[in-house]
Amino acid sequence: MNFAFLTAGAEGTAGMASMFIMLGVMVVVMYLFLYRPQKKQQKKEAEMRNSLEIGDEVTTIGGIIGRVIAIKEDTFVMETGSDRTKIRFRRAAIQAVEKLNLDPAATPEKK
Incomplete structure (x- = not known):
């Protein structure tokens, strides 16, 4: 009997899982390197303008x-x-x- 279709399904599932993990890692990296420093800078500028x-x-x-x-x-x-x-x-x-x-x-x- 040919069980090739069973092993192909397992490889596809593992590939999808690793793709979602990489996507999650990319979102976390973008948050840490782009969004968070920008929010800090905006908060600092707002504080400067309010302390005028x-x-x-x-x-x-x-x-x-x-x-x-x-x-x-x-x-x-x-x-x-x-x-x-x-x-x-x-x-x-x-x-x-x-x-x-x-x-x-x-x-x-x-x-």
Whole structure:
């Protein structure tokens, strides 16, 4: 008798199982290397934007640098340049925030 059809079915099942295992491993790797670091970065950026205070120096995503003079819920007003031009931006436009240092003991002395 020919039992080739029984062994072919077992090999097909093992092949399907290994394929699902590899697919699962790929999903876990994508989560660890793509999704999780992106969520960490987004959380860090949201924290930076929510900790915005009056007097902080801000750089926008467009490259405009200025000092924060007013803050509302999702917008802020920034003063730029020596002519003190005031521009209103959304908080989402913030790329970097440099906190205002009011502690004179922490500032480095120039010699």
